[in-house]
Amino acid sequence: GENVEQHPSTLSVQEGDSAVIKCTYSDSASNYFPWYKQELGKGPQLIIDIRSNVGEKKDQRIAVTLNKTAKHFSLHITETQPEDSAVYFCAARRTSYDKVIFGPGTSLSVIP
Amino acid sequence: EAGVAQSPRYKIIEKRQSVAFWCNPISGHATLYWYQQILGQGPKLLIQFQNNGVVDDSQLPKDRFSAERLKGVDSTLKIQPAKLEDSAVYLCASSPSADRGSAFGAGSRLTVL
Numbered sequence: 001g002e003n004v005e006q007h008p009s010t011l012s013v014q015e016g017d018s019a020v021i022k023c024t025y026s027d028s029a030s031n032y033f034p035w036y037k038q039e040l041g042k043g044p045q046l047i048i049d050i051r052s053n054v055g056e057k058k059d060q061r062i063a064v065t066l067n068k069t070a071k072h073f074s075l076h077i078t079e080t081q082p083e084d085s086a087v088y089f090c091a092a093r094r095t096s097y098d099k100v101i102f103g104p105g106t107s108l109s110v111i112p
Numbered sequence: 113e114a115g116v117a118q119s120p121r122y123k124i125i126e127k128r129q130s131v132a133f134w135c136n137p138i139s140g141h142a143t144l145y146w147y148q149q150i151l152g153q154g155p156k157l158l159i160q161f162q163n164n165g166v167v168d169d170s171q172l173p174k175d176r177f178s179a180e181r182l183k184g185v186d187s188t189l190k191i192q193p194a195k196l197e198d199s200a201v202y203l204c205a206s207s208p209s210a211d212r213g214s215a216f217g218a219g220s221r222l223t224v225l
Contacts, residue, residue, distance in 0.1 A: 004154075034213045043116070043203050043216030044155065089154050096211035099168055102154030 002027040004092050006103030013080050014111050021106045023090035024072045030092040033073050034100070035064060038087045047088075048075070080110045114138065116217035118204050124223045130192035133220045137185070137206030143167075145214060146179055146189050147203040155203055161187065162210060194224045 003026040013019050025033075031052035036044035050057045050064045050073065057064050061080075066073040077084055090103045117136040125131050137144050142163050147155035158177065160167040163184040172179065176195070181187040191198055201221045205214035 032211070036216075041218070043205070043218050045216065046213040049213050091154070096209070097162075097167055099157040099160065099171070100214075102156070105152075105154050 002030060002092055002094070002098075002101040004090060004101050004103040006090050006106055008106060009104065010107045010109075012109045012111060015080060015082060017080055019075075019077045019080050019084070019108055019110075021075045021088055021090065021108070022072060023074070023092075023103050024070075025092040025101075026071070027092070027094060028068075028071060029094045031095075032093045032100075033064070033066060034091050034093075035062075035075050036089045036091065036102075038089065038105075040086075044089060077108075080108075082110050082112050084108060085110045116204055116206055116215055118202075118217035118220050120220055121218065122221050122223075124225065125194055126225050127196055128193040130190065131194060131222060132191075133189045133202050133204075133222075135187045135189070135204030135217060137187070137204070138215055141206035141208055141215075142184070143207040143210045143212075143214075144181055144187050145203075145205040145207075146187070147205065147216075149201045149203055149219070151200070158189070158202075160210075167210070191222075194222075196224050198222060199224045 034049035038044040063076045093100045144161045146158045149155045159169040161181040201219040203219045205216045207214045
């Protein structure tokens with residue numbers, strides 16, 4: 001089955017710097033890759049997603065890139081702010097009716 | 113738009129006892145999911161409903177876990193009897209359709225002593 005790995009497990013950046021989180025997946029048939037942000041005591045929140053027919057997607061300070069050949073995708077956060085501090089999860093899914101497989105998470109700390 | 117509602121937020125029980133969690137998805141969302149999130153890990157899907165039918169329950173420990181979604185709206189997840197390793201946050205999520213991203217509730221934290 002699908003396996004999603006995520007690096008780094010923890011990441012600290014200075015406010016205003018950029019943060020990059022990388023994920024790899026094992027199933028070449030996966031075609032949907034969402035990213036979730038989870039703040040302490042809350043459920044995960046979908047922040048951006050990308051499908052396999054697109055190489056890059058951007059939404060304000062957040063961007064995701066996908067390399068299907070290498071089977072990896074990355075989350076880029078620019079101009080980080082303290083409120084970006086949270087655990088970020090990448091995920092992958094094959095078809096609409098396959099389960100979403102989550103990575104282990106990256107704890108991001110933005111230092112003011 | 114109201115979010116996904118879950119209750120209770122916290123539950124402490126002893127092993128071999130039973131517990132039930134309730135979820136009310138976003139209005140109109142046909143797809144509903146129950147996830148188990150163990151501390152320090154990503155969510156793991158337990159069961160997926162499409163309206164009131166089960167799409168995937170391959171990772172649900174059916175000897176002790178059960179879930180239902182009557183009338184295709186609210187859902188309940190039950191554990192009986194609970195084991196120590198069931199200590200986790202149980203997250204409910206919903207989506208307009210299976211090919212869209214999900215909205216998650218705040219979760220129900222279960223501690224089994």
